[in-house]
Amino acid sequence: MIMLAGAAPRRKLVSLIAAWPRLTFTAAGLPGVASRVARTSPPTVAELAALLGDVPEPTLRGIERAIAKRIPQNRLLEVIVNRRGVGTLASHVRAHGFEPLRALRAEGRSAVLVTWHTGPYLAVGAALLACGLDFLALRHRVRGPACAGVHILPTGGGPWEATVALKQAITRLAGGGLVVMAGDGLQGESGTDVELLGRQVAFQRGLAVLAHHAGVPVFPVTARWQGGRVEVRLHEPLPVATTDQDELLRQAARWLDGYLRATPEELRPDRVRLLLSAPLVDGRRASA
């Protein structure tokens, strides 16, 4: 059985995923394999109930099983992206709804694509490459080899590094291009209070600042597992005017809230626990 510990097995694993991604991702989700690939435990039914509210217990058990299956799949996807680069998966993802983005780029216009820490979100870049769309991505840390068509800038090394990344992203948008960044960043300096799954959290303001200064549309984009494949979908742009930065972040949170309530199996365990540690919207401290 494949374990992630040790350099040689990891190299074999990376080669295996690169050669047969669908087979490897499917196998990773099988019962009995999951715990050997990734040791993160899925959220419990009690934790899911505390977060999702009025959901019947059988449904919560189904969500728990689905999340447990996705943990090793997401872990393997992170391994391949961080070691071989996102381009490795370009032929493995299915991209849906990207026609408006292609048309927009054909006219030389710009857009911000907002991703979320849900599901196999690192595969979003692979979908863009599969569609022939170059992009600049902002990530907390830069990992993996360089890849043609992709420029990744780190933001997690302190305020100045984040400033430089945002400034370069604004320049990129002003010249015509795509910028990809997470919209639900919770760690960092100042943020805007938003409501997400009944909890009060602070979204980092980078997304709103970028959209405001560049004056471009913000498209939510999601990635989810369909068996051993990843489906990446571009959604309608957020409807708010980008001049109101706080409202844009609240709109982003409402959008993500709706998405997570519709697809709770794409919740990641670390995010579940982070949200459960946040205060409830009505001001009470979470008890879960």
Add this chain to the structure above:
Amino acid sequence: MAATGARTFARDTVGREVRRVLRSHLSLRWREQELADQIPLGGTGLGLDSIKLLDVILACEQSFDVHMPVEELSVSAPTLGDLVALVEAALERAAE
């Protein structure tokens, strides 16, 4: 002298103008004479976070009518002096 766009700046006035931008844009409690070149823009200095730092950079670009390639400044915690040098370099590049 460095000419750019409709405005011209003598080298010794750049620092003063950057300080003016900094104070007016951010409503800093600091007096202009307290804003030494060595003071860090973030952290324990002026305490600007990444978004406020970005606001200052963009305000300087607007005020001096230049493009400032901030990625060329290879420091992790820039000072006010670094910012002034960045503006001066941008002005020189614009004047060439």
